[in-house]
Amino acid sequence: MKFVLSTLTLCVGLSGSVLAQEEPWDMEEWGMEETPSHRFSGFVELASGARLSSDPVINTEKTLADLRAQLQWDKDFDASGIKFTADFYYDGVLDQTKLQVRELVLQGSLNALVDLGDWGKKLDVKVGQQILTWGTGDYVFLNDLFAKDFQSFFAGRDDDYLKAPSFSAKVSGFFDWANVDLVITPKFTPDNYINGDYFSFFSPLAGTNIAPGFDVSSPNKPSSPEYAMRIYKTIGSTEYAGYAYTGAHKSPASFTEFGEPYFSTLRVYGASAITPFANGLLNIEMAYYDSTDDEQGSEPLVPNSQIRWLLGYEQELVKNLTASAQLYVEHTNDFDALRANSLAPEFDPNRSRVLFTQRFMYRVMQQTLTLNAFNFYSTSDEDGYLKLSADYSPVDQWQLSSGFNLFYGKEQFSFFKQFEDASNAFVRFKYYY
């Protein structure tokens, strides 16, 4: 027995090497080496999408036609790092070649830049072109006023593209009483809103869908920086956050007296909480949208102030199947004043817009295939948006995705129904190098 025991001990190493003959333990085969201090990675992607029915004001059936290459590079220093992510792509819908720098950012402890001693240890900075996100909603944003790309979202690009980059400085402080993020975006960065380039939208002034492919001219863009702040703290298992933003509406929902679209000023104050509840996660968030160019709600060309509420719940129903539901309400302030001054009362929204969302996500085949269904349905507008997608990636090198974006409803001018002709099917193939 003694002999056996010592054999056992000694053989630990041996057993590994014996096994190695049968199993791919060998480093070469794993393709891994020591982590270098800087790295390149990326992918190439081919994406195609088409309308399910034609749009009378847009003369192409194509809704997505990308040939894209993404390059990522990063380099780490002791207490900071640089990250770079850029997409170079040909957009076949617009017949344009574009370069989008999604990330070119220096991130690290403030002390890595300026030595502030102990104080600096509590502060992180992230400066440069970057993607920013906060808040508790799923595809629904209340206190997150960072730029979004709805054209990409509607067209079926990867969810990564729902957020658009901005050139910003973010300072984060980590204190015993709470953590604080302050983000300054010197140049106002709007959403990539639906402007008619790919999808038409309803114009209350024209009384029908239009596709002008417009841009807001410089004089109508806000000249002030955007400021966003978040204060957050976790108590027990519950995370609380308070938010503030000052800037402008992120899409040009207002019109000048000459009928030109512009971004009217906006302040937002809000709060959120998220906590485990009954085997799932419960989140609540609210935001007060103070539309400061229309304090009385009587200016017909500028959106009224609103209070927005979100209540959400997510739970795994059975193994690998997760479901979530959200209730979202936009309550318009000074609604009577809005009605009294409306230029097109027949197209006015309801006093309260009520939206339900449901998501089902199912992963099968050892997680190589993921099926996603996300539905927005508004009971107040009787319209909705169903997003279906499937992603298949049985190996590390490639991923095949496809799906549908389906808009439906009753009234042509309602929020989702106006995009009915944008309903599309898409397929994407991505290869990582």
Place this chain on the structure above:
Amino acid sequence: MLKKILNVFTLSLPLSIGAPLIGAPLIGAQLIAVPLIAATLIAATLIAAPFHAMSADLSSVDVASIVKNAEKAAYYSGNDGRSDARMMIVDAQDRKQMRQFTILRRDIEDNGDQQMMVFFSRPADVKDTVFRVEKHVDLTVEDDRWLYLPALDLVKRISSGDKRTSFVGSHFFYEDVSGRAISEDSFELQQETDVAYILKATPKAPDTVEFAHYVVTIDKKTKLPILINFFKADNINYRRVEAVKIEEIQGFPTVVRSKVSDLESGAYTLMEFRNISFDLGLGDDVFSERSLRNPPREWLN
């Protein structure tokens, strides 16, 4: 990128509790609950003898302390630890996928709550994704989990889920990685050899797991679980977790290679740990949202 990860994690995620083999969280070597192996393997193959040498009186063996010690050996080495890890996932058609990541772990107390961060570096579509877990051994309190998705700069809180679902597409379950709580099973000694205890574990809540029971071999010398075979109700052995290579690191016997096999399909996952160290003095502040968004580089590189 979102996708894979989301998939990977979002839906399920659980790292949670307990111990497959007994253990809990991981770090390094311990990521896997699995343990050890070598000894076992050898024992099983080269040596049939020890198995015949059963102790005279099984009833005199303190099963509870064996299990507790095994949990500690597998998941609680030192007060904290770090390790680089890589997995190779091999499907039934021999197609391979890789995962590479670094794990930081900190114990609140031995055999108790733990904090963990997993920083992914490969493949490209999950690079810079970070997973954070606050593990609670109290079965009435769910673990807290977060995922950071760099492409969206999104910190996503993840709901608790079935812990016996795949960890990032591998054949390891979350529970293998973080450890299945030993309080979830009833253990009985089946056999004692000169080198190992062989225990049968039966779940107290059989509706919550896919197995009817498992049999774990715990190496006497290292106290590590080195082989676990999972059985269905018809007594079919459909899943196996084994320690393939063990090394002593800073005095702690540590599983540096482990393997989980789906015995029905032939698919398997290999996991290897490198650059392991314990008792680094990792602070509570390392395990935070700050580290999700801005990784603590001094512990990663």
